[in-house]
Amino acid sequence: MAQGTAARLGRAGRSGRIATGLRLAALLAAAACLLPMLAVAVAALMGGTDTVAHLAQTVLWRYTGNTLLLVALVAAGTTAIGTGAAWLVTMTRFPGVRLFEVALALPLAFPAYVLAYAYTDFLDHPGAVQTALRALTGWGPRDYWFPEVRSLPGAAAMLTLVLYPYVYLLARAAFLQQSATTYLAARALGQTPWGAFRRVSLPLARPAIAGGTLLAIMETIADYGTVSYFAVPTFATGIYTSWFSMADRAAAAQLALGLLAFALLIAMLERMQRGRARHHMTGSRQERIEPAALTGAARWGAVLLCGLPVLLGFALPVVLLLGMAIGSGQDLLGPRYLGFLRNSLILAGTAAAVTVTAAVMIGFYRRVEPGRLSRAAAQVARIGYAVPGGVIAVGLLVPFAAFDNALDAVMRARFGVSTGLLLTGSIWLLVMAYMVRFMAAALSAYDSGQETIHSTMDAVARTLGHSPAGMLRRVHLPILRPSVLTALLIVFVDVMKELPATLIMRPFNFDTLAVQAHRLAADERLDGAAVPSLVIVAVGLLPVILVCRGLGARRSPGAG
Incomplete structure (x- = not known):
């Protein structure tokens, strides 16, 4: 009896020490x-x-203005592309929908700065697009206007193309979990498919969409490589410049504190949004919304709308980087x-x-x-x-x-x-x-x-x-x-x-x-930059495919 008690006390003591550790x-x-x-x-x-x-x-107000404008552009772009693509691949049938379910998430493997390198080589003055344009028209360098890729809108476009999958993945998961009950009720009351989406499906998925958009915003304010390469002064570039170029640690810390306050505000908004989220009528698997088959121009319009983000955010950059790497x-x-x-x-x-x-x-x-x-x-x-x-x-x-x-x-x-x-x-x-x-x-x-x-x-x-x-x-x-x-x-x-x-x-x-x-x-050696960039992208594909497989296991029946 005494030995058993001692053994139990010994185990309890060890357990207490482990719990403390x-x-x-x-x-x-x-x-x-x-x-x-x-x-x-x-x-x-x-x-x-x-x-x-x-x-x-x-520089403070310039940093602030550029950061806020960049955030606004990326938030609008990622929300529109991610939500629209998620709705199309989840709620409709059109050619290639199964392929687009995975392909729309692939741009997430790209760091935005890698996309910036590829498109700068493609769209800049000596790049393939403007060179072909001058060859076709006979124009000189000053005879035409062409959008400047190295600009704040250009940085917003790069970030939008690689960050919209945050919204797409969360919105698609939310649409997959929705019940058909409310949607069919809206259709029975005379709503068009667009009206039912706008009045029923979209409000139910709003917490997930807001969560994805806020994730994209936080990645935007954290980005340094893209804005630095495009020479867009933001808080992120200001911190680096103050620390290294100006050797002013106080300035770097104060800029970092401002960016930290903004980032924590975004995190609080995300937590509040998630805290207000409620899931009602998710239904059983048999009650999920049956995807509608698109016909005529609508089906090819869906292919175009889903294909453009994949083309611009993944396929074309991979081809450009491969071409640059081969000749580097x-x-x-x-x-x-x-x-x-x-x-x-x-x-x-x-x-x-x-x-x-x-x-x-x-x-x-x-x-x-x-x-x-x-x-x-x-x-x-x-x-x-x-x-x-x-x-x-x-x-x-x-x-x-x-x-x-x-x-x-x-x-x-x-x-x-x-x-x-x-x-x-x-x-x-x-x-x-x-x-x-x-x-x-x-x-x-x-x-x-x-x-x-x-x-x-x-x-x-x-x-x-x-x-x-x-x-x-x-x-x-x-x-x-x-x-x-x-x-x-x-x-x-x-x-x-x-x-x-x-x-x-x-x-x-x-x-x-x-x-x-x-x-x-x-150093403007973009051909050389393509080689390490391709390795980074190749490694980045692994978790993207993993996430897509996880979502694919929960997809609604008959979705394509």
Whole structure:
């Protein structure tokens, strides 16, 4: 009896220590996600008012106006294209609808800056389009007007073409879940198909559409590569210019704080929109809306409307990049490019493993110890998805550079030894930036799988004597393997594409494919930039196809 009691007490003690360790790991991960935002706020407030006044008199209003106009154009474009395409492939039948269901999501594999490189080479003055136009008409360079691709509208077009799939995927999922009851009732009351869509289907899908649009907006304000290449001054370019070109950390921090405030406002709007969302009458599978077969000009109009985004956002850029890469003379298998690829894979693989591990700790902690503290940790960890990479970079460099400098001063004074920069400029600090930026994506993927595990399974596992760590290892992770792999893949690809934080924080002489593509494009060597860009796009196709397969499993019967 005494031995049994001692054994149970021993197991209880170990379980308590494991639970404490889990809580500590989850809270540390959440604190790491909060640190950059706090550091940016402190650095901005310590910068004084002189810098703010100077920014207000010179570039602040230009940054603000350009950022807001870019956001407005991208929001309008992504909403129109994404919603219209989602409705057509979900609610109608026309030639190629099955193909368009997947193809419409493919532009999401493109970073916007890669699309900008391809279209600049195609549409600029020496490009194929204007060269052919002059050859056909005999015009000289000053005899005609042609839209300037390197402009704010051009940047908005590039961002719209790669970001509309956010709206498309969420809107299509919402349309697939709608019941036929209200739609058929509207038709019975005399509404045309367009009227029933506008009065019934669209309002029901509005939360999903708004969520996709807000995601596109957050990606827009976080973009650096496109606006930098097109020379459009925004908050994102201002942060980089202030930090590197002007060596003014106070100005960079204050611009970052302004962008952070705007990003958090967008995140609050998204959360409010999601919180108000209600799902009514989703119905059974037999009650889903039967797609209507289009005839005559309408069917070919649907093909055109769905085909243009795919053509402009994926097919044509791939062809252009392939043509540029073939004549570039760049050797993807040479030692230099293999080094870029190795660096990209090291960063992406390490960041994916660290981020997903932290996400599992936070998600599992919230499950085993539900309460205010665990909910707060999960909410704080999700903040990073609304924060641009440049803001996170500034927020991490400021405190860690101060720590490195203080440590170096102490070691010099006491031991006559210089420690240099131990953390600033290291791979691990860059990995931490990636973790903060992409934690929300990993946590969402893990949570979506965790919700499928009934609480009774946890109770059974604990009854059989499993500690929290044992329950996670032997019960949850085997069941959640697809969700964990999805999270790893999403973070891996996002890190491969990430540019602003990598540019600011990468170690010396440690360039990635994204950095190499940006450098070559900035030097107007677009043919060379096509080679690393194609590799980034090829890797980016993996999660897009994965998401499309997941949606395809839930598609309504008879949809094409």
